[in-house]
Amino acid sequence: MSVVRRRMTKQRSVIYDILCADYTHPTAEVIYGKTQKVLPNISLGTVYRNLNLLAEDGMIKKLDLGDDKVHFDADISSHSHFICEQCGKIIDIDVDTNDLKQLENDLATKNKLIVHSAALVFRGICDECVCKS
Amino acid sequence: MSVVRRRMTKQRSVIYDILCADYTHPTAEVIYGKTQKVLPNISLGTVYRNLNLLAEDGMIKKLDLGDDKVHFDADISSHSHFICEQCGKIIDIDVDTNDLKQLENDLATKNKLIVHSAALVFRGICDECVCKS
DNA sequence: TTACGTGCAAAATCTTTGCCCCTGA
DNA sequence: TCAGGGGCAAAGATTTTGCACGTAA
Numbered sequence: 001m002s003v004v005r006r007r008m009t010k011q012r013s014v015i016y017d018i019l020c021a022d023y024t025h026p027t028a029e030v031i032y033g034k035t036q037k038v039l040p041n042i043s044l045g046t047v048y049r050n051l052n053l054l055a056e057d058g059m060i061k062k063l064d065l066g067d068d069k070v071h072f073d074a075d076i077s078s079h080s081h082f083i084c085e086q087c088g089k090i091i092d093i094d095v096d097t098n099d100l101k102q103l104e105n106d107l108a109t110k111n112k113l114i115v116h117s118a119a120l121v122f123r124g125i126c127d128e129c130v131c132k133s
Numbered sequence: 134m135s136v137v138r139r140r141m142t143k144q145r146s147v148i149y150d151i152l153c154a155d156y157t158h159p160t161a162e163v164i165y166g167k168t169q170k171v172l173p174n175i176s177l178g179t180v181y182r183n184l185n186l187l188a189e190d191g192m193i194k195k196l197d198l199g200d201d202k203v204h205f206d207a208d209i210s211s212h213s214h215f216i217c218e219q220c221g222k223i224i225d226i227d228v229d230t231n232d233l234k235q236l237e238n239d240l241a242t243k244n245k246l247i248v249h250s251a252a253l254v255f256r257g258i259c260d261e262c263v264c265k266s
Numbered sequence: 267t268t269a270c271g272t273g274c275a276a277a278a279t280c281t282t283t284g285c286c287c288c289t290g291a
Numbered sequence: 292t293c294a295g296g297g298g299c300a301a302a303g304a305t306t307t308t309g310c311a312c313g314t315a316a
Contacts, residue, residue, distance in 0.1 A: 182308095203306085
């Protein structure tokens with residue numbers, strides 16, 4: 001409703017910067033660890049709080065990828081993910097946006113509903129793990 | 134590796150039957166509630182244990198849909214889901230399997246990896262909630 | 267008979283929150 | 292100045308697990 005007055009604190013900007021420089025889709029715990037190297041006194045609660053605020057403001061994305069932790073991504077563009085079931089690595093996938101948009105439109109038309117977003121998650125074995133086996 | 138010798142106990146079969154008759158993609162907690170009506174002494178731990186065993190045996194599917202609870206589905210066919218952000222309802226979606234298979238194949242070929250599965254989750258407002266507003 | 271399964275409760279995980287002091291604008 | 296923010300620890304929520312007893316095959 002009303003715009004929340006939000007300060008850009010040291011903590012929040014460090015968290016954001018760290019996430020922007022990290023392409024591994026880290027969890028809050030991992031981000032906490034990295035943040036501590038810059039701000040030794042920061043607390044885990046603060047990390048969670050700020051990640052949620054950043055997500056709320058649309059600056060980052062929360063990713064639910066099927067393990068029980070939430071992952072975070074500073075890349076807010078529309079893209080899909082591939083998760084390696086062996087090493088756990090998460091890879092960004094550029095699915096042709098048109099294909100997905102097409103699916104969304106069909107769905108909306110057929111069922112008379114409104115689609116806000118579509119998340120596509122692939123699971124399997126990544127190239128590195130395939131080579132190893 | 135070796136096939137685990139698994140008994141079909143009263144508890145497990147009741148849980149399975151309940152899930153087969155439920156098309157709402159219930160959580161463990163909800164299934165627990167329904168199971169208690171048949172087996173009043175069953176415990177939540179047993180429900181979790183059996184749901185995980187059934188999933189392990191491929192008789193049911195675990196669904197990670199973005200809220201923090203795991204949902205279960207006795208429909209193990211390949212299909213997608215739509216979640217209403219207003220009422221929380223989960224609807225099965227029959228996306229054209231060919232489209233998704235096509236995406237999987239492209240992905241596998243381009244990146245030299247193996248795709249085991251693809252999960253597609255749409256979010257938005259369902260037809261009923263659209264009408265209400 | 268006997269290994270697998272269950273009930274119960276405690277524990278483990280991940281995330282949120284209350285409280286009081288601190289600080290950015 | 293002073294409302295939003297942080298640190299800390301406790302609380303919540305969901306899921307797993309250890310243990311002793313029960314039961315299917």
